Amino acid sequence: MTLEARILARVGDFELDMELGLSAGELVAVLGPNGAGKTSLLRALAGLLPLSGGRVTLDGAVLEDPAQGIRVPTEQRPIGLVFQDYLLFPHLSVLENVAFGLRARGMARTPANREAGRWLDRVGLSAEGERRPASLSGGQAQRVALARVLALNPALLLLDEPMAALDASTRAEFRRDLRRHLESFRGVRLLVTHDPLEAMAMADRLVILEEGRVLQSGSPSEVTQHPRSRYVADLVGVNLFRGRASNGLITLAGGGSLTAVAGPDGDVFAVVHPRTVALYRTRPDGTPRNIWEGRAADLDLEGDRVRVRLSGLPSIVAEVTPVAVRELGLDRGDRVWIAVKATEVNVYPA
Amino acid sequence: MALLTRSRRRLQSSAPFLIVILAGAGAAFFIIPLLGLLLRTPWTSAWQQFGSAEVLAALRLSLLASVSATAIALVLGVPLAWTFARLAFPGRSVLRALTVLPMVLPPVVGGVALLLAFGRRGLVGGWLATTLGIHLPFTTAGAIIAETFVAMPFLVITVEAGLRSMDTRFEDAARTLGASRWTVLWRVTLPLVRPSLIAGAVLCWARALGEFGATITFAGNFPGTTQTMPLAVYLALESNPDAAIVLSLVLLAVSLAVLIGLRDRWLGAS
Numbered sequence: 001m002t003l004e005a006r007i008l009a010r011v012g013d014f015e016l017d018m019e020l021g022l023s024a025g026e027l028v029a030v031l032g033p034n035g036a037g038k039t040s041l042l043r044a045l046a047g048l049l050p051l052s053g054g055r056v057t058l059d060g061a062v063l064e065d066p067a068q069g070i071r072v073p074t075e076q077r078p079i080g081l082v083f084q085d086y087l088l089f090p091h092l093s094v095l096e097n098v099a100f101g102l103r104a105r106g107m108a109r110t111p112a113n114r115e116a117g118r119w120l121d122r123v124g125l126s127a128e129g130e131r132r133p134a135s136l137s138g139g140q141a142q143r144v145a146l147a148r149v150l151a152l153n154p155a156l157l158l159l160d161e162p163m164a165a166l167d168a169s170t171r172a173e174f175r176r177d178l179r180r181h182l183e184s185f186r187g188v189r190l191l192v193t194h195d196p197l198e199a200m201a202m203a204d205r206l207v208i209l210e211e212g213r214v215l216q217s218g219s220p221s222e223v224t225q226h227p228r229s230r231y232v233a234d235l236v237g238v239n240l241f242r243g244r245a246s247n248g249l250i251t252l253a254g255g256g257s258l259t260a261v262a263g264p265d266g267d268v269f270a271v272v273h274p275r276t277v278a279l280y281r282t283r284p285d286g287t288p289r290n291i292w293e294g295r296a297a298d299l300d301l302e303g304d305r306v307r308v309r310l311s312g313l314p315s316i317v318a319e320v321t322p323v324a325v326r327e328l329g330l331d332r333g334d335r336v337w338i339a340v341k342a343t344e345v346n347v348y349p350a
Numbered sequence: 351m352a353l354l355t356r357s358r359r360r361l362q363s364s365a366p367f368l369i370v371i372l373a374g375a376g377a378a379f380f381i382i383p384l385l386g387l388l389l390r391t392p393w394t395s396a397w398q399q400f401g402s403a404e405v406l407a408a409l410r411l412s413l414l415a416s417v418s419a420t421a422i423a424l425v426l427g428v429p430l431a432w433t434f435a436r437l438a439f440p441g442r443s444v445l446r447a448l449t450v451l452p453m454v455l456p457p458v459v460g461g462v463a464l465l466l467a468f469g470r471r472g473l474v475g476g477w478l479a480t481t482l483g484i485h486l487p488f489t490t491a492g493a494i495i496a497e498t499f500v501a502m503p504f505l506v507i508t509v510e511a512g513l514r515s516m517d518t519r520f521e522d523a524a525r526t527l528g529a530s531r532w533t534v535l536w537r538v539t540l541p542l543v544r545p546s547l548i549a550g551a552v553l554c555w556a557r558a559l560g561e562f563g564a565t566i567t568f569a570g571n572f573p574g575t576t577q578t579m580p581l582a583v584y585l586a587l588e589s590n591p592d593a594a595i596v597l598s599l600v601l602l603a604v605s606l607a608v609l610i611g612l613r614d615r616w617l618g619a620s
Contacts, residue, residue: 048522074525087523091541100537101527152528 008053029203038192080149088133095129256313263347277318408582419497435513461567492569512546
């Protein structure tokens with residue numbers, strides 16, 4: 001089972017323009033900041049947002065192709081969508097909610113209720129069938145929403161921020177739970193989220209979406225090791241630079257340069273971990289190949305570390321211990337020398 | 351909390367004297383007529399009046415006409431409200447304004463308009479009479495039409511407001527679960543706007559029950575066929591004032607019941 005999607009869609013001024021290929025068994029997370037187009041992507045796949053161009057096929061069957069005038073209506077797509085706030089029907093009982101899709105697809109009330117009961121049992125809520133959704137906890141509502149969708153045996157399962165409506169304290173537990181329920185599902189699974197932790201914990205593959213475009217795609221470790229956007233670099237907490245490399249010397253787009261040990265020539269990304277950035281009161285006289293002067297623009301205590309934002313050519317973030325800050329006598333606005341070893345500059349093609 | 355009570359007390363004490371006087375007069379303006387009705391009610395003979403054939407006929411006709419008008423308003427008005435709330439088409443606001451016009455139109459004008467449309471020589475009245483044999487003016491059906499014309503807008507705007515404030519993503523969710531648009535309407539949309547449907551229907555019914563101007567203009571005033579309660583009250587005021595008072599009291603009780611029934615909607619949960 002595979003999904004092949006080339007999506008062009010508009011919502012007001014916002015334009016979604018992306019490609020996505022998913023195969024059965026893998027769990028893909030689309031990660032992006034709010035407003036990146038994640039929900040629009042799910043709505044487009046579900047047929048709730050008409051495409052202006054592109055083509056969506058699921059297992060070879062065309063779901064939508066505006067150029068050919070094909071558009072399978074939402075209710076006929078073999079797609080299950082778990083909404084961000086679950087959208088359980090408040091006027092129906094939990095059991096009726098799970099049976100809703102089965103009834104809508106023509107199953108009689110008794111077998112539909114029996115089947116719904118089995119699904120409630122599977123998500124551990126067989127005792128809650130008669131309750132109203134409003135009386136459920138967030139985690140229970142999530143499981144009902146999942147059962148309601150899985151009961152229809154969809155070929156493609158879409159999840160919109162499945163953890164967003166849950167308490168932070170219970171998220172880890174429910175993430176494990178959800179992962180377990182998702183593992184038993186045979187079809188194609190796609191999750192969208194703005195929470196990097198959720199994406200990394202759940203997904204086999206990440207797709208980074210920003211302003212309606214895919215910036216990067218790959219396994220969580222690939223993406224975090226080789227960020228290709230400021231968004232991902234900030235998520236991972238590393239310094240990301242872009243520039244032109246020639247024989248190990250990278251001329252940065254934002255001014256300044258870095259020397260690396262090795263790496264490709266041409267248009268490149270360079271990543272420097274803040275932990276590897278050293279600070280000195282006076283110009284150091286040692287081996288680091290990259291030494292330049294900057295000004296401490298900001299100091300933030302984060303856990304047992306101090307993150308120092310330094311402005312200079314280039315600007316960079318350093319992570320040092322509070323003791324080091326005290327010994328340096330470093331304060332906001334002070335001038336310092338910045339040193340980065342060439343071996344700590346990680347270069348890859350842009 | 352303490353802060354709230356303090357500021358409330360200060361508001362009370364600083365209310366200008368003139369405002370209090372005028373507000374009191376305003377309240378009395380509403381209370382005195384109701385009090386007059388209650389005090390002048392011939393309680394001892396009330397049941398007798400109530401049992402008279404004329405009063406019973408008016409009551410029966412009023413119930414029949416107002417319930418029928420509400421039923422018609424539900425069948426036609428809910429689709430109209432849905433259209434206004436969910437479909438975008440050119441001329442929607444104009445059409446919407448026309449359909450709620452009877453709320454502000456003097457009912458007599460409505461009656462005249464109905465006569466010109468459905469009367470014997472009206473726009474479609476002649477055709478209705480010759481080809482279908484349906485005569486609306488001066489019949490019970492005419493009274494129902496007149497009441498529907500005046501009362502339906504109340505249902506339309508109430509249901510439309512309910513549809514507009516509803517979270518339409520529930521409809522999306524239902525469609526992703528395989529529900530056709532028709533199933534979505536019956537099993538999701540209408541149940542979710544049920545409070546608006548009930549409020550709209552009750553408002554519509556109360557307005558239909560009290561309808562006077564359009565009814566007497568279009569349907570006339572024939573005891574047993576078109577003489578509804580309000581018409582009977584007006585007529586009885588000259589010939590049998592006691593009956594008029596008792597009939598008024600019945601209408602007042604109904605209005606009060608509607609108000610109490612909808613108090614959560616209008617007066618807030620407090």
